[in-house]
Amino acid sequence: MAAESKSPCHHPSNIENVDLQNLRWVLQGNVAVLTGNPFDPVVQDQYDKVASVVDEDCIWLGPGLQLLLDHVLAVSQEGKIVWLAPARDSQSVLQSAQQLQNCHFIRLESTLEFLCPGMIDLHIHAPQFSYTGTATDLPLTGPDGWLETYTFPAERRLKNNLPLARRVYQCVVQTTLENGTTTAVYFGTLHLKPNQILVDVCLEYGQRALVGKVCMDRNAPHDYVQTLEENIEETRELIHYIEHHPQNSNPLVLPLITPRFIPTCSPELLTALGDIAAEHPNCHITSHISESIDEVAWSKHLDEQDHGIMDRTDAAMFHSHKLLTDRCIMAHGVHLSDADADILMEQGTAVAHCPLSNFFFAGGVFPCRRMMQRGNKVGLGTDVAGGYSPSMLQAARTTVVASQSLQAMHTQMEQQPTTNDTTESILDYRHAFYLATLGGAEALGLQHQIGNLQVGMSFDAFILSAKGKSNITVFPDFDSLADVFQKLLVLGDDRNISHVFVKGREVKRQFQVTSCSP
Numbered sequence: 001m002a003a004e005s006k007s008p009c010h011h012p013s014n015i016e017n018v019d020l021q022n023l024r025w026v027l028q029g030n031v032a033v034l035t036g037n038p039f040d041p042v043v044q045d046q047y048d049k050v051a052s053v054v055d056e057d058c059i060w061l062g063p064g065l066q067l068l069l070d071h072v073l074a075v076s077q078e079g080k081i082v083w084l085a086p087a088r089d090s091q092s093v094l095q096s097a098q099q100l101q102n103c104h105f106i107r108l109e110s111t112l113e114f115l116c117p118g119m120i121d122l123h124i125h126a127p128q129f130s131y132t133g134t135a136t137d138l139p140l141t142g143p144d145g146w147l148e149t150y151t152f153p154a155e156r157r158l159k160n161n162l163p164l165a166r167r168v169y170q171c172v173v174q175t176t177l178e179n180g181t182t183t184a185v186y187f188g189t190l191h192l193k194p195n196q197i198l199v200d201v202c203l204e205y206g207q208r209a210l211v212g213k214v215c216m217d218r219n220a221p222h223d224y225v226q227t228l229e230e231n232i233e234e235t236r237e238l239i240h241y242i243e244h245h246p247q248n249s250n251p252l253v254l255p256l257i258t259p260r261f262i263p264t265c266s267p268e269l270l271t272a273l274g275d276i277a278a279e280h281p282n283c284h285i286t287s288h289i290s291e292s293i294d295e296v297a298w299s300k301h302l303d304e305q306d307h308g309i310m311d312r313t314d315a316a317m318f319h320s321h322k323l324l325t326d327r328c329i330m331a332h333g334v335h336l337s338d339a340d341a342d343i344l345m346e347q348g349t350a351v352a353h354c355p356l357s358n359f360f361f362a363g364g365v366f367p368c369r370r371m372m373q374r375g376n377k378v379g380l381g382t383d384v385a386g387g388y389s390p391s392m393l394q395a396a397r398t399t400v401v402a403s404q405s406l407q408a409m410h411t412q413m414e415q416q417p418t419t420n421d422t423t424e425s426i427l428d429y430r431h432a433f434y435l436a437t438l439g440g441a442e443a444l445g446l447q448h449q450i451g452n453l454q455v456g457m458s459f460d461a462f463i464l465s466a467k468g469k470s471n472i473t474v475f476p477d478f479d480s481l482a483d484v485f486q487k488l489l490v491l492g493d494d495r496n497i498s499h500v501f502v503k504g505r506e507v508k509r510q511f512q513v514t515s516c517s518p
C-alpha cells in the first residue's frame with residue numbers, strides 16, 4: 001500500500017519496501033525538505049503551480065522549500081531513510097517503533113521543532129580551529145599577512161605534537177557536529193600524520209568528511225613547505241589511508257586533492273596533482289580561487305614569471321592543470337570573471353561561498369545570487385579560521401548579509417533610491433538554507449545521498465528546536481510555523497540544535513564538550 005499524499009511534491013513511501021523489523025529511528029513531527037535549487041526554472045514552475053493549492057500536509061516557504069507537517073520519518077539500522085509520509089498514513093511504522101527494542105522513537109514538538117537535513121560545510125581548515133576568534137586584524141597575504149603570521153605557525157606546530165593535533169581535531173569535529181554540520185570539507189596540514197589523525201577523529205566521532213593534505217612547494221616558510229616529491233607522495237599516502245581505513249569500509253570519510261592555492265604551488269606540482277586526480281576520477285579536489293585582490297595579482301605575476309603568460313586567471317590556470325572537474329569545490333571565487341564562471345560551469349566545478357571570511361580578506365563580495373541564477377553550482381563554507389564562526393547557521397545568515405551589502409553597494413554607486421526592483425536581487429534565509437544543505441550536496445555530487453530528507457538517502461539530519469533557553473522567543477498567539485522556522489534559522493545557535501544524526505548514528509549528546517583540555 002502506498003501512503004496517499006495530496007502534495008504532488010513529495011513521493012509517497014511504499015510500505016511493502018520497508019523492513020519493519022529493521023528500524024533504528026522513527027521520528028514524528030514537522031520535516032523541512034527541499035525540492036531543488038530555488039533558481040531552477042522547473043522548481044520555480046512547480047512552486048507557481050502547487051504552492052497555492054490547499055494542502056493540509058505541507059506548507060511551502062518558497063520555491064524549493066517545504067515544511068512537511070506531522071510526518072513520520074523512519075530510518076533503518078543501516079542509517080538509511082526508509083519511510084517518509086504523513087503520520088495518519090504511518091500506523092504500521094509507528095506500531096513497529098513501539099514494539100521493537102532497538103528502535104528509538106522521537107516525537108517533535110509540533111509548534112517548536114523541525115527535523116532538517118544536515119548542513120554541509122564546503123570549506124573549513126581543521127587545524128585553524130585552534131585560533132578561531134582571534135587573528136581578525138591582517139590581510140590574507142604579504143610578508144606580515146595573516147597566512148605568515150597566524151596560519152602557517154598554527155598548522156606547522158601539529159607536525160611534532162600529535163597529541164595537540166588530536167585535541168584540536170576533536171574540538172573542531174565535535175563543535176561543528178554540535179552546530180549541525182554533518183558533512184565537512186576539511187583542509188588539513190602539510191604533514192601526513194596529523195592528517196591521518198583528522199581522518200581517525202572524523203570516523204570516531206561519526207562526522208562525514210572529506211579530508212585533504214594541503215600541498216605547498218613554494219612561497220611558504222622554509223620550515224613549513226615540502227618538495228614536489230614529498231607533496232605527491234604524502235597526497236597519495238593519505239588517499240590510500242582513507243580508502244583502506246578499516247573503519248571506513250562503507251566510506252564516511254572521502255579523500256581530497258588539495259593544492260593550497262596557486263601562489264604556493266609550482267606549475268609542476270599542479271600538473272602532478274592533476275595527474276593524481278585523473279588516476280582517481282572519484283576523488284574530490286579543492287583549493288582557493290580568486291579570493292582576494294592581492295592573491296589574484298600574485299597568481300598572475302607568478303604565471304608571467306613561470307610561463308611568460310600575461311593576465312591568466314586562477315580558473316584558467318587550474319583548468320590548464322586539469323584540476324577543475326565535477327568533483328571539485330573551489331573556495332571564494334569573489335573575483336571570478338564571467339569567462340571564469342563559464343569554465344567552472346562547463347567543468348561542473350562548484351564554488352564554496354565563504355561570506356564571513358570574504359568580508360575580511362576579499363576586497364569584494366561574491367555575487368552569489370547571480371552565480372546561482374546563471375547555473376553555477378554553489379554551496380557554503382565557514383572558512384574557519386578566516387571566518388571566525390564554525391557555525392553553518394552563521395554562514396547562512398552571513399550569506400544574506402553579504403547579499404544585502406552587495407545590493408546596497410550597487411544602489412549607492414548608482415545613486416539610486418532602493419526600489420522593489422533592486423531588492424529582488426538579494427538572497428534571503430530560504431536561499432541560504434538551500435545553500436547550506438542541498439546546494440552543498442550538489443556541489444559535492446552527493447545529492448542522492450545527503451543534503452535532503454528523502455526515502456533512500458542517508459539519515460544525515462538535525463533537530464532544530466525553539467524549546468529550550470536560547471535567543472529565540474516564540475509568541476504562540478501570533479507566530480506562524482513559518483515564523484518559528486525563520487526565527488530558528490536567523491537567530492539560532494547550537495542551543496537550538498538538540499539532536500544531530502549522521503548515517504543514522506546520533507552524534508550529538510554523546511560527548512559533553514565545554515573545553516578542549518588534554
Ligand SMILES: Nc1nc2[nH]cnc2c(=O)[nH]1
Binds near residue numbers: 260
Ligand atoms: N581564507 C584562506 N585563504 C587562503 N588562501 C591560501 N590559504 C588560505 C587559508 O588558509 N585561508
